[in-house]
Amino acid sequence: MxxxxxxxxxxxxxxxxxxxxxxxxxxxxxxxxxxxxxxxxxxxxxxxxxxxxxxxxxxxxxxxxxxxHEPIAYILGQKEFYGLDFKVNKHTLIPRPETEHLVDAVISNLQLVNNKKTIIIDIGTGSGNIIISLAKNNEQRPTTNKKIRYFATDISKKALSIAQHNAKKNKVNKKIKFIKSNLLDYFIKNKNCYMFHASCSMIIVANLPYLSKKIYSSSMPDVKNFEPRSALLSGIDGLDHYEKLFQQLILLRKNCFMFYPPRVDERSPRVEAGVLCFMEISPEQKSKIAKLIKKYFPNANIEFQKDLANKWRIVKLFI
The missing domain is CATH 1.10.8 (Helicase, Ruva Protein; domain 3)
Structure with missing residues (x-):
């Protein structure tokens, strides 16, 4: 023109x-x-x-x-999320507004454990938008909890590089440890359970790929043709990644003795400490993921939360 x-x-x-x-x-x-x-x-x-x-x-x-149909976030090279600016490119999923509700859910829980030792692990961090928003929010609160330790994993080196850049950009890079790992593999294989202790609150937050094959195939061109397929698609029903995470959680609990409080008397029964998980899902997966959770954690407490569009979006799971 x-x-x-x-x-x-x-x-x-x-x-x-x-x-x-x-x-x-x-x-x-x-x-x-x-x-x-x-x-x-x-x-x-x-x-x-x-x-x-x-x-x-x-x-x-x-x-x-x-x-x-290239997403404007990729053209601009950035996306705003939770009031912060994040660099994004073809190696990272573009942060969605509905994911801010996932951050809100975690923050609401953190307010209940103020000044308690807390470990937060962001699984599949991508651009780092979730863990960085959590760290920044805690930093800006009137009563900052200085006992929170932040970890973030991703299987993609290129995504981790973007996440580290974003952490530095938002001045929380010294607070977060970024780790190349397939979900929780790093912690299981390396047995780095010394970082976990029963006196700590442990929070896992995950916005894993959750699109079913059917939904992914019918996605808009700006999604299907540009955003990383590996960050969107998760098997036929969209729950392959979450099932893998549940399997890893069982291994982590089994292998990492520090999930258990020390016993004064070795003959006394061991009391397990809990793990709190926050996960984002597709609304139609509510009943399926509930069944999947009960399959692996029969005694788990499950709570579902809706997003601003009144759709089931967040799973709060205590195991």
Missing amino acids: QIENCKLVVIIKDYFSKYSSKINHLDLELLTSCAIGKPREFVLAHPEYNLNKKQEERIKKYAKRQLK
């Missing part, structure tokens, strides 16, 4: 009039903001701003990418 007048207002109106069915106005403003290296507020406040040739070409390039 040839642009004769290089003023912002003309370019935005021209693109929107031609591609309004494919690019919404907000996205166009964000793309323009990124292209000219100015905040979106500048784009709105200075419609008379004249673009140079490089800026004009950049807008064209970004618009073409979105016309091919």
Whole structure:
């Protein structure tokens, strides 16, 4: 498209009039903001701003990418989540607004164990948005719990690199240990149970791949053609990763004696400490994951929570 007048207002109106069915106005403003290296507020406040040739070409390039259904978060290279900015690329899943409810659920529980030693493990951290949001929120609370230790695992080195970058960007990199691991494998195989103790509260938070084969195959092009398949699809019913996690939790409890409080008398019965898990699921999986949990943890306490769209989204599990 040839642009004769290089003023912002003309370019935005021209693109929107031609591609309004494919690019919404907000996205166009964000793309323009990124292209000219100015905040979106500048784009709105200075419609008379004249673009140079490089800026004009950049807008064209970004618009073409979105016309091919590439997510705007990948074009911009960032995504806001829980009030923080995160770098994202093709190696990481784009953080979703509904996942903020998962963070809320964990924070609500942390407020109940204030000043108690707590270990939080984020399984499949991706861009690190969950664990970083938790660490940042705790840091900003009036009564900061300095006894929380943060861990995050991911099987992808490239995803971990992005997560570490985001932790540094949000100034919590010294608080979080990032580990390359298939779910909890690192802790099981290396027997690093010294980090666990019965006097600690242990929280596992997981937003694992949970799309069924059917839902994934019918996903929108911006999801199916661009976001990492391994971060979305989880077998036929979408629960393969969670079943693997449950199997690992059994091994972790079995192998790591520090889940148990010390006994003054060795003849006294051993009392198990619990593990609190928070997981994000697809709404239609509620009954299936409940059955799966009972299969591995018959005595588990299960609570389901809805997101802002009134859909079942969070599983709170105490085992």
